[in-house]
Amino acid sequence: MFSAKNLSPQKLAGFTALVLASILALFSLIADGRWTVVGIAFGLTFLVSYYLYLYTLQNFIYRKIKLIYKFIYQTKATKREDFFHKNILPLKTIDEVSEDVEKWAQQKKEELEVLRKNEAFRKEFLLNLSHELKTPIFAVQGYIHTLLDGALEDPNVNKMFLKNATKNIDRLCRLLDDLDEISKLESGEMTVNPEPFVIQDLTKDVFDTLSLKAGTKDIKFSIKKGCEAPLQVLADKEKIRQVLINLVDNSIKYGKPSGHTVASFYNMDGKRVLVEISDDGIGMHEDHLPRVFERFYRTDKARSRDIGGTGLGLAIVKHIIEAHGQTINVRSKPEIGSTFGFTLDSTKEQ
Numbered sequence: 001m002f003s004a005k006n007l008s009p010q011k012l013a014g015f016t017a018l019v020l021a022s023i024l025a026l027f028s029l030i031a032d033g034r035w036t037v038v039g040i041a042f043g044l045t046f047l048v049s050y051y052l053y054l055y056t057l058q059n060f061i062y063r064k065i066k067l068i069y070k071f072i073y074q075t076k077a078t079k080r081e082d083f084f085h086k087n088i089l090p091l092k093t094i095d096e097v098s099e100d101v102e103k104w105a106q107q108k109k110e111e112l113e114v115l116r117k118n119e120a121f122r123k124e125f126l127l128n129l130s131h132e133l134k135t136p137i138f139a140v141q142g143y144i145h146t147l148l149d150g151a152l153e154d155p156n157v158n159k160m161f162l163k164n165a166t167k168n169i170d171r172l173c174r175l176l177d178d179l180d181e182i183s184k185l186e187s188g189e190m191t192v193n194p195e196p197f198v199i200q201d202l203t204k205d206v207f208d209t210l211s212l213k214a215g216t217k218d219i220k221f222s223i224k225k226g227c228e229a230p231l232q233v234l235a236d237k238e239k240i241r242q243v244l245i246n247l248v249d250n251s252i253k254y255g256k257p258s259g260h261t262v263a264s265f266y267n268m269d270g271k272r273v274l275v276e277i278s279d280d281g282i283g284m285h286e287d288h289l290p291r292v293f294e295r296f297y298r299t300d301k302a303r304s305r306d307i308g309g310t311g312l313g314l315a316i317v318k319h320i321i322e323a324h325g326q327t328i329n330v331r332s333k334p335e336i337g338s339t340f341g342f343t344l345d346s347t348k349e350q
Helices: 009-031 035-073 079-088 094-148 158-187 199-209 211-215 237-253 301-307 313-323
Strands: 195-198 220-223 232-235 260-267 272-279 328-333 337-346
Touching: 009 035, 094 158, 158 313, 195 199, 199 211, 199 220, 199 237, 199 260, 199 272, 211 220, 211 237, 232 237, 232 337, 237 260, 237 272, 237 313, 237 337, 313 328, 313 337
Parallel strands: 220 260
Antiparallel strands: 195 232, 260 272, 272 337, 328 337
16 A cells, blocks of 8 residues: 555555554444444544644654755755745655765765865875976076076086076976966866868978977978878867977977877768877887876876976867867877877868
8 A cells, every 4th residue: 555665744644543543443342332432533533643643754853854955955945945845845755865865975975086086186286296396496596506606707617507597497487388378278268269271281380390300300290191181170270280289299209219200180970080190109008098188297207307398288288179179089009109189070071
């Protein structure tokens, strides 16, 4: 007759009152034998028991349940809302309340886990940021103090020290610029202005821009055979230029002497274009791949700082691509090389 999972206060009170009234009616029948007395006893007992038990449930047990919900949802209801929930809407059963509490507990557990991860990430980020700032600042400080202590008068070292100090100041400025850039991207302050352009043409421009730097390591640029046909994309051209410059610049930094950087372009489904920048450089172990787009993450910290860079390039790349509503991924293997691939919207069916 009753489902244990759907017992409302009314049903529970009615069932209890029925049992009590039936027992009392049975005793009345045995003691008196008149059906009129039995009926009156049954009716009065049922009504009194029903309303007394219902009142007890609603004003004691469900008051506690109400406190539980206030604690869970941290809300304060108006008098009208309180009346509506108490008298109009069906009250939740104990099982339903238990399920809600379990869901709330699971949600809080997940929130705590996220907070722990964020706290660990924050500590690592601050530690890395501190190190990235201290390195050029201490270097500049050392050169200036040395010059003030007498090296300024030595023509053999003063110019060299000033040049080294300038290099570290430039590195510090690049770091601050990148931090400002990524802050704008994360806060949504930087807008994306899509326009149609041929992705191969933009990539060739980037190759030309970085050709002198590539020449210092005799690295050759090329577009993969079969990917020369122009593919028009719809994106913010200057921001995608920044993405390509960062990726190609990385391929030079971590590429082997006399190596190759190859750009590939694929029409995926007529709606998106896949762009890949591949190198045959030092590569990365697969353990590093899930974290390469994190701020200041370096696979080899000492070697990375010797090569240069702020450690924010790939994080900026990821934010720009995600701001376009697209995805970026990486494939890599030590001593084989790395491939960074990202998608862009196509302007039309191609």
